[in-house]
Amino acid sequence: MNFNKAKDRIKIIGAGLAGSEAAIFLLERGYLLDIYEMRPAIKTPVHKTDLFAELVCSNSLGNKDIISASGLLKEEIKILGSNLIRIAEDCSVEAGQALAVDREKFSKCVTDKIISNSNVNVFREEIKSIPEDSFAIVATGPLTSESLFNYFKNSLNSKDLYFYDATSPIVKYDSIDLKHAFWGNRYGKGEGAYLNCPMTKDEYDFFYEELIKADRVRSHLPDEERYFEGCMPIEELAKRGRETLLFGPLKPRGLKDPNTNKEPYCVVQLRAENKDKTLFNIVGFQTRLTFKEQSRIFRLIPALKNAEFVRYGVMHKNVYFNSSTLIKENLESKKFNNVFFAGQIIGTEGYVEAIATGLLAAINLHLKIHDKGYLALPKTTILGSLINHIINVATDKPAPMNASFGLLPPLLEKLNKKRRYEEYVKRSLYDLNRYLSDFQYKL
Numbered sequence: 001m002n003f004n005k006a007k008d009r010i011k012i013i014g015a016g017l018a019g020s021e022a023a024i025f026l027l028e029r030g031y032l033l034d035i036y037e038m039r040p041a042i043k044t045p046v047h048k049t050d051l052f053a054e055l056v057c058s059n060s061l062g063n064k065d066i067i068s069a070s071g072l073l074k075e076e077i078k079i080l081g082s083n084l085i086r087i088a089e090d091c092s093v094e095a096g097q098a099l100a101v102d103r104e105k106f107s108k109c110v111t112d113k114i115i116s117n118s119n120v121n122v123f124r125e126e127i128k129s130i131p132e133d134s135f136a137i138v139a140t141g142p143l144t145s146e147s148l149f150n151y152f153k154n155s156l157n158s159k160d161l162y163f164y165d166a167t168s169p170i171v172k173y174d175s176i177d178l179k180h181a182f183w184g185n186r187y188g189k190g191e192g193a194y195l196n197c198p199m200t201k202d203e204y205d206f207f208y209e210e211l212i213k214a215d216r217v218r219s220h221l222p223d224e225e226r227y228f229e230g231c232m233p234i235e236e237l238a239k240r241g242r243e244t245l246l247f248g249p250l251k252p253r254g255l256k257d258p259n260t261n262k263e264p265y266c267v268v269q270l271r272a273e274n275k276d277k278t279l280f281n282i283v284g285f286q287t288r289l290t291f292k293e294q295s296r297i298f299r300l301i302p303a304l305k306n307a308e309f310v311r312y313g314v315m316h317k318n319v320y321f322n323s324s325t326l327i328k329e330n331l332e333s334k335k336f337n338n339v340f341f342a343g344q345i346i347g348t349e350g351y352v353e354a355i356a357t358g359l360l361a362a363i364n365l366h367l368k369i370h371d372k373g374y375l376a377l378p379k380t381t382i383l384g385s386l387i388n389h390i391i392n393v394a395t396d397k398p399a400p401m402n403a404s405f406g407l408l409p410p411l412l413e414k415l416n417k418k419r420r421y422e423e424y425v426k427r428s429l430y431d432l433n434r435y436l437s438d439f440q441y442k443l
């Protein structure tokens, strides 16, 4: 296709995290864009606003520490020019080691940055098939509209892959009983950003017994139990055993309750949702309990006994497809020339992963227009290893994948975990910088 930058328009389908990152990259290089976003005309079961790049659940973009898979992924995409990570840093709220943002401010900044550009047309409409007449990035996410996903299944011969994912509740700060809560981060790391709600053994035992027998929202689907391990509903996690929560989200390690001067038996952690700290998310409490049961059982936590819920946790079906059969290493469709896919629909999982693949799809589309090849990131980088995993996955029913040190090629030397992670980070950044400086085209 002969592309004329002065008059040909690129289509972006879906202005979520991946689509918005892709849009800003292309706008900065002077392209004309048509963005198709179905909200608010057609709603998803989870999004609450008509803003671009809405965070549907937690307001955290993961660990800031570079010696972690999520921290390294953020660093890599900053090197590649990510705008959304920079905006997230500008909109951050205190959250210890995590990069958490004021969710509304973040999405508003991203939306304003895109719609204030005169090269953009925004169409608030649902797309039901893949455009074949122009360059396009499809980034419709895990809640892709049904008609478009059915179209994918038929035209791409894609299997129906999906899993269930849940969101956690949000409570009002002024409804929290601060006599039963204290500020602090595990092991004193960071600036005491979490509001910790301790429970004694008796309180936990009662809470636990009520949690495992609570009413859940029923689904008519036969295989409703297909969850993503990293976002397991709290009640499902609890069913694995009484101790599971104590070693998971309710772990008290590294915290001292100033009321007793001791480590509590367990703690529920709350993290600020906005800069003004008027709203707090119950960390790790994604759930599919009925709303009535959420208010009854979560109010058994002493600090939350009068909690006012501004949002209850909900559970949703997430769709994605098997990228190994459908897309190439540059994220371009095998079937439709010039159509790139990005975000969670390609089988990655997580906010930063969606941003990262949005950026990569935009870079590769830009390179394709200029006939300059594509970025094949070293597999020693977190992003390169994630793309390698979803493109070359061995099974025909892959599970969605987060960035993980486990995807990286092993080191030659045998090292303890801490040293091994440090070496992964050093190797990744060295290889990425060398690869980019050798790449024949300046992005």
Ligand SMILES: Cc1cc2nc3c(=O)[nH]c(=O)nc-3n(C[C@H](O)[C@H](O)[C@H](O)COP(=O)(O)OP(=O)(O)OC[C@H]3O[C@@H](n4cnc5c(N)ncnc54)[C@H](O)[C@@H]3O)c2cc1C
Residues within 6 Å of the ligand: 013, 014, 015, 016, 017, 018, 019, 036, 037, 038, 039, 044, 046, 047, 053, 054, 055, 056, 057, 058, 059, 060, 125, 126, 127, 128, 139, 140, 141, 142, 143, 144, 145, 148, 165, 166, 167, 231, 315, 316, 317, 318, 342, 343, 344, 345, 349, 350, 351, 352, 354
């Ligand atoms: C319930 C739930 C909870 C999650 N919680 C977390 C979490 O806490 N932390 C985390 O890291 N990740 C979480 N995720 C996973 C994932 O990171 C997010 O879903 C992320 O937003 C994916 O980014 P995306 O750009 O692929 O899709 P989205 O951000 O969802 O963007 C897709 C956009 O496409 C639009 N769209 C869909 N179909 C069409 C169509 N046919 N035409 C036009 N527009 C369309 C949608 O309205 C949406 O705006 C969660 C996912 C779900 C569903």
